[in-house]
Amino acid sequence: MDLTSPLRTLIPSLDSAVLEVLAGTESSMSLAQVSKLAPRGSRPGLALALDRMVEHGLVTATPANRGEMYRLNRDHILADSVLSAARARATIFARIGEQVADMDQQPLHVSVFGSFARREAGPVSDIDLLFVLPDPPDDEWFEQVGRLGEQVQAWTGNPMAYLVFSLADLAGVVDRQEPIVESWLADCVTVHGPPIESVIQDAAASVGVSTP
């Protein structure tokens, strides 16, 4: 699924673009504001989508000086479904964090990096995970990651890809100035343990190499 626009999986039409914007705030918004924030759709198209949802009561329209102000009606019976779908990305990250917390040989750090972290992923993109462990993991640990991958695919339809490093191996990667380190520092989303910056500093300090 497209976790950047999760509502689009349920509602392929422009209505999901409108709902994504309105689900992000409890305030009212003008058509111009919705149009500015919507990930797709022309202003007339978004206006039609808003009209449809006002008709069904899912969005309220309040007259203002210039046109109407629109707001997601959070009392509507479908509002919880909309909000739940809009939060899918955060929910997936939280679920991964919960699964990791139950693993034997606990990782020090787990984060999502790559296109999902940058909100650039498409419906079939891999969900990339970075695992850092105190020591190199054994075969049993990889079995657990394999099961996590199956779950992630069942939850989202997206395959899970992963990189695994012991703290010492991570220090080596930092020391060799692999370009991916900059990418982790720029946009990875931590789902377990301390932020990657701290982990990299600890790894580098443990073997006396400098950090980027």
Add this chain to the structure above:
Amino acid sequence: MSPTRVSLRPITRSEGAGRRRIAEKYLEVAEIATTEDGAAINVAVGIAVLAGIAASDAICAAALGERYAGQDHAAAVRVLKRVDAQLASKLGRLVDMKPSSHYGDTLLTPRDRDRAIKAARELVQAAKDRI
């Protein structure tokens, strides 16, 4: 667990034996590549993955008379799981190493390479036992 469609292609027993011979050759080359570290680790792991995939095709040929027909290695794992879950798990761990070689030249360690070669050997041996 397979939420996506998997495309399969019929494969005869003799074609399966051909895939097994290819798997053995890939493994032989991967083992030769283990003499060097650094970026050569990516090469050894990449070839070990190919050995594992070819071995999996041979195993599926013997057991199912069909094999996975696409480019998605994860789907190949799901097909092998229909034959043998343990072997599928070994193939899964093997193909899971591919991202490491895509993301950087030196992200894989000699330990990763040894794991890959071990998994490839086990899959090739399983293929030899079956076809």
